[in-house]
Amino acid sequence: MIKIDINKKLHGANGEMDLNINLEIKEGEFLALTGLSGSGKTTLLRILAGLEEASGTINIDNNIWLNDKFSLAPKKREIGFVFQDYALFPNFSVIDNLLYVNKDKDLANYLLKMTELDELKNRFPQTLSGGQKQRISLCRALMNRPKILLMDEPLSALDSNMRTKLQDEILTLHKEFGTTTIMVSHDSSEIYRLANRMVVLNYGQIISDGTPKEILLKTKGSQKFSFEGELLDIVKVDVIYVAIVSIGQQLVEVVVSKDEVINLEIGQRVTLSTKAFSPTIQGQ
Numbered sequence: 001m002i003k004i005d006i007n008k009k010l011h012g013a014n015g016e017m018d019l020n021i022n023l024e025i026k027e028g029e030f031l032a033l034t035g036l037s038g039s040g041k042t043t044l045l046r047i048l049a050g051l052e053e054a055s056g057t058i059n060i061d062n063n064i065w066l067n068d069k070f071s072l073a074p075k076k077r078e079i080g081f082v083f084q085d086y087a088l089f090p091n092f093s094v095i096d097n098l099l100y101v102n103k104d105k106d107l108a109n110y111l112l113k114m115t116e117l118d119e120l121k122n123r124f125p126q127t128l129s130g131g132q133k134q135r136i137s138l139c140r141a142l143m144n145r146p147k148i149l150l151m152d153e154p155l156s157a158l159d160s161n162m163r164t165k166l167q168d169e170i171l172t173l174h175k176e177f178g179t180t181t182i183m184v185s186h187d188s189s190e191i192y193r194l195a196n197r198m199v200v201l202n203y204g205q206i207i208s209d210g211t212p213k214e215i216l217l218k219t220k221g222s223q224k225f226s227f228e229g230e231l232l233d234i235v236k237v238d239v240i241y242v243a244i245v246s247i248g249q250q251l252v253e254v255v256v257s258k259d260e261v262i263n264l265e266i267g268q269r270v271t272l273s274t275k276a277f278s279p280t281i282q283g284q
Contacts, residue, residue, distance in 0.1 A: 001026060002148065002180065006047060006056035006066070010040060010204060019043060019054070019204035025197075027061075030174055030181045032191040032212070035201035041184045044201075045150045048182070049081055050074035060147060080141030080179070082151040086133040088125040094136055095121040101143040111139040114176070115169050131162035135169065142177060151183040155190065164230070167193055188216050189246030192232055216251050217244065227252075231268045234261055245272055 002025040010017050019040040025031055033041045046052040050065070051074060058066040065072040088097050094117060098108040112118040115135045125133055134154060141149055154170075155163045167190060174181060174194075185191050191198055192212045200208035200215065208215050213235070229247035234256070236242075241261050243254045254272060256264070264270070 001059075001061060003057070003059040004044075004048070006044075006054040006058065008043065008047065008052070008054040010043060017204045021204075021206065023199065023206065023209075025180060025182070027180055028178045029197055030195045031183070031197045031199060032195035033182060033184045033199050033201065034186060034191060035207075036203075039201040040204045041201055042152055045081075045152055045182065045184060048077075048148065049079045049150060050077050078144065078147040080144065080146035080149045082134070082137050082141045082149070082154045084153045084156060086125070086130075086137045088133060088136060088140075090125050093122050093124055094128075097125070097136060098140050098143050101140055104143070107143060107145075108139075111142060111173075114172065115139055129162075131158055131166060134158065134166060138166075138170065138173065142173065142179065145177065146179060149179045149181045151181065153184050153186070156185075156187070163187075163190070170194060187249045188251050189230070189232065189249060192216055192244065192246070192251055217253055227272050229270060229272060231264055231266055231270050233266060234264065243270075245270060247272065 004021055004023045004025075006019070006021050008019045010019050021044055033044065035041060043052060047054045048058065050072060053071070054066070055068070056066065057064070064070060065077055089100065092100060094112070095108055098111065099105065109118065109121075112121050115138070117132065117135055117139070120128065120132065125136070128136070138154070155166050158166065171194060183194065195212055198208070198210060198212045198215050199206055227247045229245040229252070231243060232246050232251070233244040234241055235244065241256050241258065243256045243264065245252045245254060252272060
């Protein structure tokens with residue numbers, strides 16, 4: 001169990017504000033942090049990692065990481081951190097980037113195999129794509145089997161196809177290791193797909209805390225449209241079915257018939273359009 005009760009004054013583009021966070025996170029949860037830029041999301045990750053000071057308390061499994069008299073050194077905090085800019089050592093090979101953290105070669109090779117990087121382990125970062133670099137960064141963050149994995153918009157710089165592939169790998173690794181994960185993201189479809197809990201910050205305060213379904217799926221009317229997207233989920237609500245479709249960084253709800261559900265599969269690319277002012281969905 002992670003118990004966070006911290007306060008810090010922040011100075012941003014919108015002036016001074018107080019970051020006030022009181023939050024409990026269960027072991028194994030995948031929590032997404034979202035909200036407007038400058039609301040304190042990245043600062044909260046850095047405070048957890050011990051990279052920034054704050055007042056208050058952080059208690060991890062009854063171990064004090066922060067209180068009024070003590071702050072555990074960053075190196076002693078069991079944290080894995082995935083940065084947006086990869087933060088790899090350019091003069092180290094892929095395998096050496098992992099072994100720098102922990103000399104466990106079996107674990108390093110296992111992680112590289114899980115992320116389909118085992119054939120690239122002797123390459124250097126400058127010869128790799130952005131997606132490959134971020135997968136290495138993710139593997140490296142897990143090398144010490146951390147209690148908490150922190151990810152700061154890890155996929156935002158990648159194209160949509162690579163982002164989807166890495167989302168699959170993040171889900172696989174989370175299922176395999178069960179690491180409590182806190183991810184900053186502005187991508188609604190990414191949050192829906194990866195997280196089982198979502199916290200929204202606004203000017204340093206928590207304004208929403210619940211499941212992605214509870215927070216994200218709010219119907220706001222309809223217009224004529226024809227878009228392509230990915231089918232994320234099909235939810236039965238009473239006697240009707242609702243398809244959840246990711247279009248870019250937006251989520252759209254569409255009521256579908258039982259016959260349509262039979263022909264749809266989660267993860268399938270679909271075309272969403274209107275016909276006689278009613279939305280329809282077709283698999284591709």
